[in-house]
Amino acid sequence: MKELEHDSRNNLEGLKGWLNPSRYGWERISYWFQRITGVFLLIYFIGHVYETSTIVNGQNAWESFLELTQTVWGHLFLIMVIGASTFHSANGIRLIFTHVGIGLGTPGRPDYPYNPSSLNYRQKSGIWIALILSAAAMYYGFTVLFGE
Amino acid sequence: MERHRMLKESQIMKIHYITGIAAIFVVAVHILMRLIVPFGSSLEYDYIISNYKNIFYVFILESILVLISIHGFNGIRIILLELRQNNAWENMITIMTISATIALIAYGTRTIILANGL
Amino acid sequence: MNNSNKNNKDEKKIVLKIFRENTAQKTDRHYDKFNVPYKKWTTVLDALLHVKSYMDPSVAIRYSCRMASCGSCGMKINGIPRLACYTKISELETSTIECEPLPNLPVIRDLVTDFSRFFNHHKNVQPYIQSNDGVDDSDTEKKTFSFYQSPDDVDKYLQFSYCIKCGLCYSACPTVGTDLKFPGPQALAQLYRYFADTRDEAKNRLDIVDDRHGIWRCHFAGSCSKVCPKGVDPALGIQLLRSYMLGISKNEKKLAKKIEIKTNEENI
Ligand code: HEM
């Protein structure tokens, strides 16, 4: 049975399994969002550091670059950044607490139907709060960017 | 072989958590600087240049740059490590993340120094 | 006789869609469908055994206890890892039930997967009590003491010791889905089970998983605890373990008091 080696990647769920976070509850969705927003924010951050560097080339360079971002799509992108950073930060705080075992309950004597204490509502509500804060921040961003 | 590492993974993750929390505060100051004046004029050239000459604000900007570069590229390192497992790939990831972090910090610092001198 | 005939008529039927593949013979992957009668209490395992008995004996499955104790009948049922003997057809509420091998474990044949990697990760965390008294742990006769543990001490690890090594959590974990070197929820929770046991004196348990593919690759997606059929809550064990590794929980370990056992001669 040589083909059944321990490092066989046969039947791994891989990225395909990763792409569908809907099967296992809120914590899985939180994990998925944290990762997507993290990568998205890093891309934005790199772009932002590049964008602002045009200031060293004088007022004209700065203003012409700024113009590129002052479009409807540019503003929508910024609103996405606002939403992503709010979610990532708020949920990031929740994750730091859960990762050190705070708010997960204590081990006990499990009984049917075996509801796991770590998936409790105290900790789960942090995800919802992060989503709500994120929506509120996006709404605020919208009024500032499109309000004038 | 595997054991010769500068930092234990637990130390790297402590850095990840701390840079994440610290980023919240410095980014908050950064955003407030846009909001204490009307958003449009906060992006005017003269206002920005005056920002770059304020040593306190320069310190904030540099902190954001360092904290988020480290946190973000370490996040990418984590994602890539989980994707594929072999020594060549893992060593490449380490080198790539460290160089990308240094490069981004260097590039941003260049802007800060030059804009401060304008 | 009459009675059973009548029952047969209004018996409900379900379509069982079973994944088929023979890895060694490199057969094509495909699904076979079977119409299986079921009652309110029929489990997916019952239905699979019905297929084996009356329709196609070549369907490969692994099972033993039929009561969620042995941990051998794990499979993906309607997209989620579950124990076939612990999943009732009537509870699934679908007209077709899809049975596939547990993801993240290599397929041997049909619904049977290879657990070698899973067990290797389990062994790697040294899942046994270690003591420093110099007496070989297997040599129980030479042990002249017994451990004192209060009920509170026991509660710290009891839950995690209920693990039946069924691999459902391993199969549900998004990190395991791409990272072969990650120990997985089962092994990490077992590491905590022994770490939290006051009888255990092992010194460097935490170092075993302080690695770039170790415990830090858990992102608390919670899927393991969601699918565990025994209420082990591996995600809880992992986060509690991490709290020690980050120094949030105090690192000194409480050890069980050892009480000398009087030898037989003394007792007489
Ligand atoms: C604003 C810029 C930020 C960027 C570019 C960024 C980037 C990232 C990236 C790429 C990841 C990897 C995702 C993963 O491993 O699943 C990540 C994870 C994480 N970030 Fe951030 N982050 C930022 C801010 C923050 C803030 C403000 C916090 C809040 C404390 C935070 C806390 C976390 C946490 C807790 C994780 C999870 C690590 C894990 O799942 O193991 N981040 N971040």
Ligand code: SF4
């Ligand atoms: S922790 Fe639960 S799901 Fe995982 S192997 Fe043990 S019993 Fe099965």
Ligand code: FES
């Ligand atoms: S047959 Fe033993 S757990 Fe299902």
